[in-house]
Amino acid sequence: MRLNRNLCQWRVWVFIAAMALWPHAAPADSLTPERITAALSKLEALAEAAVADGAVPGLAIGVVRDDEVIFLKGFGHREVGKPETVDADTVFQIASLSKPVSATVVAALVSDRIVSWDSKIADLDPAFRLADPYPASQLTVRDLFSHRSGLPGTAGDDLEDIGYDRVEILHRLRFVPPSSSFRAGYSYSNFGLTEGAVAAATPTGKPWEQVAEEKLYRPLGMASTSSRHSDFVKRTNRAALHVKVDGAWAARIERDPDAQAPAGGVSSTARDLSQWVRLILHNGVYAGKTLIAADALSQTHVPLIARGNNPVSGGASFYGLGWNVEFGRHGLSWGHAGAFSVGARTLVTVFPKEKLGIVIVANAFPTGLPEGLSDSFADLVFDGKVEKDWVKAWNDIYAGLFGPAVAAAKAAYAAPPSPSRRAGPGSVYAGRYANDFIGDAIVSKAGDDLVLKVGPAAGRSYSLRHFDGDLFLTFPDAETPDSPSGVSFVVGADGKASAMTVGFLDDNHLGTLQRVGD
Template sequence: MSGNGVWRFATAAAFVGLGWGTASAEPVSRDKVLAALPRLEAMAQQLVADRAVPGLAIAIVHEDQIVYLKGFGLRDTSKAEVVDPDTVFQIASLSKPIASTVVASLVSDGVVGWDTRIADLDPAFRLHDAYPTAELTIRDLLAHRSGLPGLAGNELEDIGFDRETVLHRLRLVPPSSSFRAGYSYSNAGFTEAGVAAARPTGKPWEEVSEERLYRPLGMNATSSRHADFLARANRAALHIDLGQGWEAKVTRDPDMQSPAAGVSSSARDLAQWVRLQLAKGSFDDERLIGAEALAATHVPLMALGTNPATGATSFYGLGWNVELGRHGLNWGHAGAFSLGSRTLASLYPDASLGIVVLTNAFPTGAPEGLADSFFDLVFDGTVSRDWGSIWGDIYGGLFGPAVAQAKAAYATPPTPPSPPLPLAAYAGHYRNAYVGEAQVAEAGGALTLALGPKGARTYPLSHFDRDLFLIFPDAEMPDRPSAIRFAINPAGKAETVTIEFLDDEHLGTLARVAD
């Protein structure tokens, strides 16, 4: 998982009735901000001491100045290397408001417009239906209102396909809603927006991001390329807990969806970006992005309903969550890799105040817990609720029910189980246009399934019942089973295979290719 799709919603019409002036934050004094810092620091230290996270970094900006910048804990639990303000983290979907800032720079300079059609920028890109393909704009994709189902493309990335292949195959995915009528958080769609917006420059997205944003702000540790992250000596490893405490067991290369989730950065660098946001496109008294172009990213376009922790009315803009909550207008976005990353930026523009929290673990509600507690201290002088526990439960529950359901479904084979056919009946070459090629091979009395380009991912199959086998495809949830189902023809040979973990959009059934 990469993203901030913890809650999902429908249209932005409700904002008209609310009005902007009904919940605006008052400016806050520097004294109130500074007074909250010792308590915030104590909470961060306690999180590390309690092993709630291996490490974290915090940056706070107030009235165009960085007033707090510090790291805590370890970059990697297997090493004695500490987190500092320059430690580089993979920020997952916190990349989205970074990306919309880059696109705002292109809009500001007239390279593209928010309503430039994708068909004019990237004529080869297609959605499932002709009308949305023709009318789709940058704004539509950045607001997650294209109709693309949220998970579409993620599964292709998981089995090793590159960006070009994934974006090309989105044309095969039926929409989850009518065009512009529903919100569906799509990493692949967001990625196409960034890639298409960069095309008039003749340069790749990663280079445009560097030239338009990272270099001008002095974000020297920030990149949209995974190779650059790996080249940093001072980088935070991803951590998951498989029952033995936090371990750096897995890695995540997000280059396929770089605009949506591929940024790596430090607390120090992200503080500069927060300054740019709060200063409405100016930086060190120089206009870098037109105020109007940047303001468009904060306009609520899709209603998200109610924030599950705070109760705030929530909307999605262009790469930003926009909320009217207990302390006023808030712009924010979270990031999460289920392979071991949690991040957050949360800004109160009327108070010229923002915080960034980066952590190297999943699941954890530490970023939101720290941010919400800090803002309570600044605005109210006291923490109103145990935000860390509230957000921890939300993130901790993201996969629990699904894992439990999958384990329960396949916990006990039928009694007695039906034996499989001779394994040669299942072995063979299968394909469809979306998943591509699959090879089921027999060796040593067992079956394996190879998927992805040139069989990049290989999974052993364990028999469950007759023509149903199980695999365990999730590195971060190694005990979560997924079904492989074969359909047998009258001749006693498998004619199709349905791969459950690739079938969310009902595109996971592959037909046998003639031997």
Template structure:
């Protein structure tokens, strides 16, 4: 999403995140059809009642707890409505002003903010990060010296997709995470490959704001949210928490929707930390479709904003629609039967789903916000709505198609977890005495890990001040399992200790942190607290 956590075991968790991020980066677009019309006002208005009925059915069938939807056509907000509840426990209704966490829908918002800074001359899309912030570095010297704001916004810096995500999960702040990116081996040659990176884009956005003498949060507020009157929108998590009309994150648990965890995404605010309402985002859609013009005034330079919608990196064909897909600057750009589309989607595995999809040639756009994960409801609503407008009927069961895709991705992951760690070995080797494993381990990327004994059970503490704590369950000899993701309790990972000739563990490999090869922590001679 920006961002789904979880997986069976370890490093596959973050590869799963990357796969999901690629899927969610794209906005929905239908495949070829025989007859395509234009989005006249009559056709748009005729499509709104079935759109509303479909959203209501999704809530009534418990496909999702709550939804908020906005539709913009020719600079007019023609539909704005909420459905369902903000929180399954409280049952307060969702309306057009309910604030949702946007996850990776934050990325095109961030691109809009940077476009505003570019338009006013504070920075350039091609400004080198090294010139703005000499302290920022990647693993290799050449990309460190040459990487630009543009490179980071179109994900071609070479940073692997999961870089920094696992550190955020442990509770590290933005400055720490961006500093430690220099330890990550690049996954491709500079500018030669696409890799969707939350903290790469965050680095680009933070640098652009710094060039203007602003923090990222202030840049977003002063250059976009305030000028558009987006009073319920913020790039600060504290503002979201303070909203009385806000949606809670939900995941499936025992067949029903439950709020099992929360998400504070401030560390990656430009990439996944914005929060907003359907009403506010409708104003932003007006700005996008108006090429930077809002209420008759050129708020953002058209050329600077237009750069965000240009295809930069080839992604291939969409796994469901088959449309040609590219990544721009914080936007997905697709080409299909209804022409060019700009879009992005977002997800938190803790329970958020969001989507924006725009048909600029038709001056038509839709925003769908949902408070649950996984669900294909946002894509189904957008795909079906475009079908209704452009063809007069819905071409496919889009909800079924998207749900099947998510089930394939996550179902396989959960099955693998069950195969690997669900059943202990028939004759497991006993663990060594707890004292053999207890101690402090560390590496420069993950930081310190404290393995301690509590109530007869080993536990591991990670992150700042050791606040990330999970119990270790013995599996076989020096291998222990743990659950790194509260919202996905069935997904387990492993801690494997390397024991030396002296009978003490000299290192531990934490599988869910090892996607980048940086999950091996060596014992350091420091007494465990």
């Protein structure tokens, strides 16, 4: 299983919620200025303690009440081992927090009558296809932003991992079999939402990244926000991604999410995102001026499809258009989490009735700190005390995110069977392989070993280590270098491999490639 991707699509996000769901809500009149001031003081202390304890290298928090940013602060360091500290203007990669941001951009297009949420993708982008012709003919922007197209959650993520660009990935989604009937199931799809955004921008004649800037970032004064990775790497005040290496945070890996920019490629600051939250709290009005029509933006918060159960409370959760919609212990909330397995965690939570919102951006994975701080803050605001150790509860969720799968892979390949079978000579396996989805792959000899090359111009290379018979192992994930994946060959009567199955590209059963030549 590939881990190096935007994590908010995987099965855990069936239950990830901005707030835990309990059956009662506190009365709105409990949100006195004194209660909020006290809550902010305790939130700051919790954040400082978390960074001091090494929960994350750095984070930044913005809190908005009504039309005012009432808290804005950074904590910790941009990169471990370096002196530069995080402040309110430190730029973070926000991962899937990009989705509600992008939904706001599309709402602006809807407001301007450039598209409708119910515009058909077949009209906006006639070249786009799904595996089944009927859904492809009826698919709308609304379907893709609510993850109910039938595309499996991982569709296209594997192609991004091996270097394909957005155009090629979206083209190849036509080869992916659906995971559910059209509009019948929820399956969180990065590239499904990306197609919805790109298609919605098509009538403007401009690329998505420019549309996002013109329709949202620039009008809100979000000068440090971009949907281009090249802009992020130019920022001097930016946060590095961190993962745990031998129990300590390390900045080891960079993540270029341009292929799925609408779904996971936004970079921003706590200051900028707080301006966006102001717009959301006032349903399209910013600084007294209507920037987005209320009826266009409010549709993003309508619950359209059930996502599953919250892991902390067991309550039900729904998805709107780029937003989670929850009816929890503190009443109605809108939110979204974001994560890169290579080192990012983010969260936004909005209580629309109370006109209260919080955004948290952090530079490490795995951690449940954003949810833990958000839940703790909500308890303090609504109830005056923290109900439980929410940081620990969410840390436990994230700590176990991939543990069972990685452990199972390690156990399966811990040792070859006894007696083990020898591999054939390298010439048995060496050759060119292909299928419509993965494209071309090359297996070649490198000394006594084999190497698998995939992706555009065979740009991704993976060493193959013999395990048993015609089964080899590779280690495709930079952040889990000891997690193996199998590459198996089918050898024909002529003594040559006729096909191979690449385990880390087989999430949707599209990882089998046929030999097409030597």
